[in-house]
Amino acid sequence: MIVIGIDIGSVAAKGYIISSGSHHRAMIPTGWSPREAGQAIIDQLLEASGLERNQVEQIYVTGYGRVAFEHADKTVTEIKCHARGVAELYPEVRTIIDIGGQDSKVISTGEKGQVLDFAMNDKCAAGTGRFLQVMATALGLDVSELGDAEDPRQMQTISSMCTVFAESEIIGSLARGNPKGGIIAGLHQSVGKRVAAMARRMGIKEQVAFTGGVAINPGVKRALEEEIGTRIIVPQACQYTGALGAALLAWETLRRDL
Amino acid sequence: MLDEFMQGFASAREVNLLRIKEAKENGRKVVGIYCTYCPQELILAAGAIPVGLCGMSENPIAAAEETLPRNLCPLIKSSYGFAATDTCPFFHFSDLIVGETTCDGKKKMFEIMQDLKPVHVMQLPHLNNTEASFELWVEEVRCLKKRLEKELQVTISDQDIWRAVEVINQEKQAIKAMFDLNRADPPPLSGMEMLTAAWSRSFSSDKGELIDNLNGLVREVASQTNNRQVKAPRVLLTGCPVGLGTEKVIRLSEELGAYIVAMENCSGYKTLELQTATNGADPIVALAEKYMAIPCSCMSPNPYRLKLIENMIDDFRVDAVIDLTWQACHTYNIEAFEVGKLVKSKGLPYLHLESDYSNSDLESLKVRIEAMLEMVEK
Numbered sequence: 001m002i003v004i005g006i007d008i009g010s011v012a013a014k015g016y017i018i019s020s021g022s023h024h025r026a027m028i029p030t031g032w033s034p035r036e037a038g039q040a041i042i043d044q045l046l047e048a049s050g051l052e053r054n055q056v057e058q059i060y061v062t063g064y065g066r067v068a069f070e071h072a073d074k075t076v077t078e079i080k081c082h083a084r085g086v087a088e089l090y091p092e093v094r095t096i097i098d099i100g101g102q103d104s105k106v107i108s109t110g111e112k113g114q115v116l117d118f119a120m121n122d123k124c125a126a127g128t129g130r131f132l133q134v135m136a137t138a139l140g141l142d143v144s145e146l147g148d149a150e151d152p153r154q155m156q157t158i159s160s161m162c163t164v165f166a167e168s169e170i171i172g173s174l175a176r177g178n179p180k181g182g183i184i185a186g187l188h189q190s191v192g193k194r195v196a197a198m199a200r201r202m203g204i205k206e207q208v209a210f211t212g213g214v215a216i217n218p219g220v221k222r223a224l225e226e227e228i229g230t231r232i233i234v235p236q237a238c239q240y241t242g243a244l245g246a247a248l249l250a251w252e253t254l255r256r257d258l
Numbered sequence: 259m260l261d262e263f264m265q266g267f268a269s270a271r272e273v274n275l276l277r278i279k280e281a282k283e284n285g286r287k288v289v290g291i292y293c294t295y296c297p298q299e300l301i302l303a304a305g306a307i308p309v310g311l312c313g314m315s316e317n318p319i320a321a322a323e324e325t326l327p328r329n330l331c332p333l334i335k336s337s338y339g340f341a342a343t344d345t346c347p348f349f350h351f352s353d354l355i356v357g358e359t360t361c362d363g364k365k366k367m368f369e370i371m372q373d374l375k376p377v378h379v380m381q382l383p384h385l386n387n388t389e390a391s392f393e394l395w396v397e398e399v400r401c402l403k404k405r406l407e408k409e410l411q412v413t414i415s416d417q418d419i420w421r422a423v424e425v426i427n428q429e430k431q432a433i434k435a436m437f438d439l440n441r442a443d444p445p446p447l448s449g450m451e452m453l454t455a456a457w458s459r460s461f462s463s464d465k466g467e468l469i470d471n472l473n474g475l476v477r478e479v480a481s482q483t484n485n486r487q488v489k490a491p492r493v494l495l496t497g498c499p500v501g502l503g504t505e506k507v508i509r510l511s512e513e514l515g516a517y518i519v520a521m522e523n524c525s526g527y528k529t530l531e532l533q534t535a536t537n538g539a540d541p542i543v544a545l546a547e548k549y550m551a552i553p554c555s556c557m558s559p560n561p562y563r564l565k566l567i568e569n570m571i572d573d574f575r576v577d578a579v580i581d582l583t584w585q586a587c588h589t590y591n592i593e594a595f596e597v598g599k600l601v602k603s604k605g606l607p608y609l610h611l612e613s614d615y616s617n618s619d620l621e622s623l624k625v626r627i628e629a630m631l632e633m634v635e636k
Contacts, residue, residue: 064621064625076632077625077628077629077632078625079625079629079632080629080632103622114633115629115632115633116633117602117607117608118626118629120622120625120626122612
């Protein structure tokens with residue numbers, strides 16, 4: 001039995017291929033065409049696993065690009081996929097915080113990894129990867145450098161949640177001679193606060209996992225842990241849990257049909 | 259045959275527009291209304307045509323924002339925008355507009371609207387469970403009667419009102435019977451069909467014809483075997499008013515495979531259990547009683563809404579509840595907390611959506627609705 005799960009996000013497309021006894025994963029930037037990104041992921045997965053396209057029995061697709069990709073056997077929301085993927089890696093997790101390129105969400109899960117409740121940010125970049133990306137540019141950094149560059153001891157609070165206003169706040173703060181590391185810590189805190197408020201509104205049950213591209217950033221993890229007041233697990237493959245979940249759901253459907 | 263009925267409801271707006279134009283030319287008066295709190299019976303008793311005014315399109319919002327603040331609910335901005343740009347023919351034909359103080363936004367918007375047309379604003383109390391607030395409301399209903407008499411140059415007798423009470427009671431029963439069809443599983447009517455039929459009520463210049471059409475639809479559906487056999491999640495929609503033009507949540511939900519089996523909001527079931535008592539001495543008091551009982555979030559507290567939602571969940575065999583708040587509608591937005599608690603306590607998924615009339619959030623609405631439907635499937 002061979003299945004593929006693909007998560008086409010706004011920034012990156014991720015994929016998992018699962019066959020009896022082995023699995024491989026791949027990731028590429030989504031670029032302008034979610035359809036081409038999905039196809040490229042399939043090609044990479046087949047190459048990595050040495051399998052042929054016609055051996056793949058089911059392809060499940062999730063993420064914002066899911067509708068654009070025409071070779072899907074089924075599309076599933078990223079909410080259900082993250083829940084399933086995380087349950088496979090950390091069965092004790094009951095709350096998932098996922099921060100991706102264009103949205104952040106909090107998912108409450110049950111014992112079998114089923115979705116019990118969820119909350120998502122409004123149509124606004126605050127508390128998302130995009131927010132951090134814009135701020136990194138204003139600071140002359142790449143978004144991947146933010147985590148190591150923060151200095152929480154010199155925290156400079158960023159009060160604006162609006163991406164445009166926060167950017168000018170940073171420029172002002174730099175002009176006043178405030179340290180970059182402190183400003184970055186403030187940015188992480190502002191994302192942490194925003195997302196923690198959403199999580200508290202829904203209700204936080206331990207254990208808590210943090211997934212999505214932003215979970216790579218240890219500064220946001222630190223801020224979230226401070227705001228929520230509990231330790232947070234970041235899966236090593238934190239960007240892949242949606243794709244993994246999609247692949248597992250495809251696998252389970254096949255197995256049920258056997 | 260069902261399609262024929264539906265087409266009749268769908269074309270009600272155009273057909274009635276012409277009729278109202280004709281009626282105006284023949285000297286009949288038209289009174290424009292915005293809200294279910296307006297005692298339509300008095301307008302009928304005055305021999306005038308009550309007509310629902312436009313407020314369900316994004317188009318005139320930009321024009322409204324030349325006068326009103328951006329951070330205001332889209333319904334108020336759209337209503338005012340239609341009036342200010344003279345793009346609502348029903349507003350155009352209206353001799354008098356009746357508004358209510360259902361929220362701060364409407365209250366203050368109506369002050370500005372007075373520059374365009376005569377507007378009569380009814381002061382709603384915030385409590386519906388005290389003697390003083392009821393007295394205030396009775397007085398307000400009396401005031402409306404006087405204003406109608408003065409503005410339309412008629413005298414309204416008690417008998418006129420009682421006759422109108424009969425008509426509106428029948429109309430309510432007919433609409434309720436239509437909604438109640440969807441207690442069946444699978445539901446015979448889609449959410450869009452329900453909305454189309456219910457929405458046609460606001461434009462119908464001939465109440466008798468509307469009641470006949472609704473009753474005809476109910477008979478037609480009852481005589482047919484239901485061929486919508488697909489099992490799908492049964493969803494209840496509650497929250498802010500939804501009409502034709504702002505049906506995006508209904509449309510998306512049904513595209514994603516759900517049945518919207520019931521609607522609790524204003525154009526839906528909210529007022530349908532409420533009948534004006536016909537055994538009293540004073541029809542004004544009878545009307546005041548009925549309208550005061552409407553479970554709108556502008557009342558504090560508002561326990562009947564929760565009771566109604568709970569009953570509807572059971573009666574319509576609901577699998578999940580969507581609560582739609584238009585941006586900046588504070589009362590429905592805050593009440594969502596209580597609605598969410600209730601729905602979750604019944605073990606059902608609850609989805610609170612905050613949106614406006616634009617299409618800019620369709621994708622993010624889709625993900626949320628789809629994820630909620632996935633929760634039902636499990």
